[in-house]
Amino acid sequence: MHIRRSSGHTGQAGRRWAALTAAAALVLGATACSGGSDESSAGGKVQLTYRIWDATQRPAMQHIVDAFEAAHPSVKVKIQVTASAEYWTKMQADATSGSAPDVFWMNGPNAQLYESNGILMPLSDKLDANGVKLSDYPKSLVGLYNYKGTQYGIPKDFDTVGLWYNKKLFDAAGVKYPDDTWTWKTVQDAARELTDVSRKQYGILAPPFGQENFYDTIFQAGGSVISADRKSSGYDQPAAKTGLKFWTDLVKAGYSPSLKSMTDTFPSQLFESGKVAMYYGGSWDTLTFAKNSTLKKNIDVAVLPEGKKRAVVIHGLANVAYAKTKHPKEAASFVAFLGSRQAAEIGAKESGVIPAFNNTQQAWVKANPQFHLKSFLDEVPYAVPLPTSKNTNVWANEEPTTFAPAWDGKTDVGAAAQQMAGLMNTALSKEK
Numbered sequence: 001m002h003i004r005r006s007s008g009h010t011g012q013a014g015r016r017w018a019a020l021t022a023a024a025a026l027v028l029g030a031t032a033c034s035g036g037s038d039e040s041s042a043g044g045k046v047q048l049t050y051r052i053w054d055a056t057q058r059p060a061m062q063h064i065v066d067a068f069e070a071a072h073p074s075v076k077v078k079i080q081v082t083a084s085a086e087y088w089t090k091m092q093a094d095a096t097s098g099s100a101p102d103v104f105w106m107n108g109p110n111a112q113l114y115e116s117n118g119i120l121m122p123l124s125d126k127l128d129a130n131g132v133k134l135s136d137y138p139k140s141l142v143g144l145y146n147y148k149g150t151q152y153g154i155p156k157d158f159d160t161v162g163l164w165y166n167k168k169l170f171d172a173a174g175v176k177y178p179d180d181t182w183t184w185k186t187v188q189d190a191a192r193e194l195t196d197v198s199r200k201q202y203g204i205l206a207p208p209f210g211q212e213n214f215y216d217t218i219f220q221a222g223g224s225v226i227s228a229d230r231k232s233s234g235y236d237q238p239a240a241k242t243g244l245k246f247w248t249d250l251v252k253a254g255y256s257p258s259l260k261s262m263t264d265t266f267p268s269q270l271f272e273s274g275k276v277a278m279y280y281g282g283s284w285d286t287l288t289f290a291k292n293s294t295l296k297k298n299i300d301v302a303v304l305p306e307g308k309k310r311a312v313v314i315h316g317l318a319n320v321a322y323a324k325t326k327h328p329k330e331a332a333s334f335v336a337f338l339g340s341r342q343a344a345e346i347g348a349k350e351s352g353v354i355p356a357f358n359n360t361q362q363a364w365v366k367a368n369p370q371f372h373l374k375s376f377l378d379e380v381p382y383a384v385p386l387p388t389s390k391n392t393n394v395w396a397n398e399e400p401t402t403f404a405p406a407w408d409g410k411t412d413v414g415a416a417a418q419q420m421a422g423l424m425n426t427a428l429s430k431e432k
Contacts, residue, residue, distance in 0.1 A: 045073075046330050049101040051080040053087040060350035064343045068334060075330050077103075095119050095322075102325040103334050106153050106318050108144040108385070109392035114320075115147035116390055121321040121328065123335065124151045130336035137339075137356045138314065140385045145318045153318025154339035155356035157347065159283045160312050160376045160383055161212050161304060163187075168298040169194055169201065169277040178278070180378075182305040184220075184246060187278070191255035194277040204278040206247045206256035207267045208403045210396070211313045211386060212280050218243030220307030225387035231428055233395075236421035241414045243307070248406050248413045259407040280304065283376040287352045290368045303375045314383035316356055395427040 052061055058081055065077045080101060082090050088110065094100040095114075106114065114120050127134065134142050137155040145153030163178050170177055173194050178186075191203030207213060215225055223239025226232070234240050250256045257270060268288065271279040272295050281301075290296050304312050319338040321331040337343060344357035348364045354376065355361060365373045389395070402420045405411035 045076040046327050047076045047078060048103060048325075048327060048330055048334055049078050049080055050334070051082055051087075051091075051101040051104040053082055053084040053105060055081050055083075057347075057351045057353070060347050063350065064338065064346050067342060067346065068337045071337070072330070072333065075334070077334060098324055100322040100324070102327060102331045103319060103321050103338070105156070106145065106320040108315055108388045109396065111145055111153065111318070112147055112388060112390040112392075115145075115150075115152045118323055120152040121323045121325065121331065122150045122152060123154065123321070123332065124149075126332045126336075127151065130333055132336045132339060136341075136358050138316075138358070138380055138383065140314050140380075140383050141316050141356055144315070144385050144388065145320070153320045154335055156317040156319050156338060157351070157353040158314055158316030158356050158380075159354060160314050160379045161216055161280055161282050162301040162375045162379070163304055164271065164279045164281045164285065164289070164299055164301045166271075166274065166277050166299050168274070173277075175277075177300070178302040178305070180303050182302070184217075184305055184307050187305045188250070188255075191250060191278065192253070195255045197254065200275060202257055202276045203255040204250055205262065205267045205270060205276050205280070206250040206407075207262045208247065208259070208400070208407045209267075210399060211315065212282060214244050214247055214403075215313045215387065216243075216280065216304055216311060217246045217307060219311035219313070219384045220304075220309060221246075222308045226389060226424075226428075230389045230431075233421040233424035233428070235417045235424060239308075241417045244403070244406070244413045244417055246307075248409075251407055252409055259404060274298070283354055283373070286368055286371065286373065290371070296370060300370075300372055301375050302372065303379055310379075310382045312379040312383050313386050314380065315386040316354075389428060390431040391427065394430075395424040398423045398427075 050061070050065065052058065058079060061079055065079060069075060069077060091100065091104070100119070106120070132154060134151065138158060141155045141158050142151070145151060145155070163182070165178050167177065175190050175193050178190075187204065194203035195201065218225060218234070218240045221239040221242040223237050223243055224234035225240070226234060251258065257276070262270065267279065268281060268285055270276050271281070272289070272292055274295065289299060304310075319335045321328070321335050325331045339357065341357050341360060344355035344360040345363060347353065348355045348360055349367065354364050361377055365377070399420065402423065403416050406413040406416040
């Protein structure tokens with residue numbers, strides 16, 4: 001299972017789930033440090049540093065910075081791009097030394113760790129003064145950056161998961177294209193009809209990925225990955241096992257490549273090969289697929305099929321400010337601007353990601369009219385936040401090795417789920 005865990009938009013691959021390598025105890029050390037960025041002025045102006053991890057988004061971020069500086073001539077913003085593989089390690093080191101950037105990107109899995117250790121500036125008392133209304137963003141996304149009633153991040157963008165499909169393979173097999181009437185059974189039946197072993201063609205990709213696969217089906221089965229109070233695992237519940245079994249059954253039936261095949265070659269690349277008919281992929285896949293001159297003519301995307309109910313995982317980045325910044329007023333103002341409609345409209349046209357600000361997403365949809373990208377937006381009303389806790393990666397990093405034997409057919413998926421629940425509950429019990 002991949003560690004990228006979302007996404008994003010790699011440039012975005014790592015963007016959402018770049019693994020946190022620092023221990024909570026080390027991050028905690030940052031609260032004892034004072035100060036912030038050493039770059040406090042530039043030509044008499046207040047200088048802020050803004051750290052991101054996706055170089056492909058830098059041009060769009062620079063245009064947003066330019067707009068902010070035009071409206072705030074006394075402030076200068078310097079963008080720092082740190083590769084996703086090093087981002088969290090560097091953030092931990094800089095936070096511990098008291099030299100973290102004034103404003104930076106934050107993701108859901110790491111948010112509570114930073115919030116609970118005093119690394120992030122509380123924003124709740126600064127929203128009104130800076131014209132920020134949390135109702136302007138998807139509620140499920142806002143909640144990812146709220147800790148014990150205090151808001152620490154303003155949503156930047158979001159992603160959901162859709163059913164990508166190869167129209168050429170569907171046409172050849174005489175199978176109707178996916179639409180919003182599809183259910184789990186429709187997927188299973190179509191996967192069977194679209195599989196042709198003699199041609200090494202598969203009906204669907206069923207990798208053991210959380211956000212893109214089994215988290216969605218667990219929620220669709222009426223289950224949960226983690227309890228609402230984040231104190232216990234949901235993996236030992238029948239609905240969670242049902243959601244997992246949906247995928248292992250597809251692999252067992254031969255409708256999906258084997259786990260080894262999906263490990264040797266990343267699933268989205270297998271889909272790009274034109275030999276797989278269906279793929280549960282994120283909105284972040286859009287740019288990659290659109291650049292594939294052959295593939296882009298033959299594929300499209302629909303909303304995820306319905307299980308016991310409709311559900312999809314939503315995740316997204318937030319912009320946050322460093323609690324020890326030397327310029328708290330300016331940093332809060334910049335974070336607010338990054339979450340504004342103006343910034344969202346720039347991002348929608350240039351960054352390749354779905355802006356979080358409500359009613360600004362159409363520019364993103366129109367950027368690639370060959371795909372039915374509205375599917376990703378249609379899912380927002382029933383979206384479920386990405387499962388997180390204070391130390392998300394401690395238990396999330398156990399998922400790959402725990403579930404792999406079930407995907408290989410060596411272990412019953414129910415037993416694997418039970419084992420994962422035990423590991424997860426142990427990890428959660430240690431969170432303070």
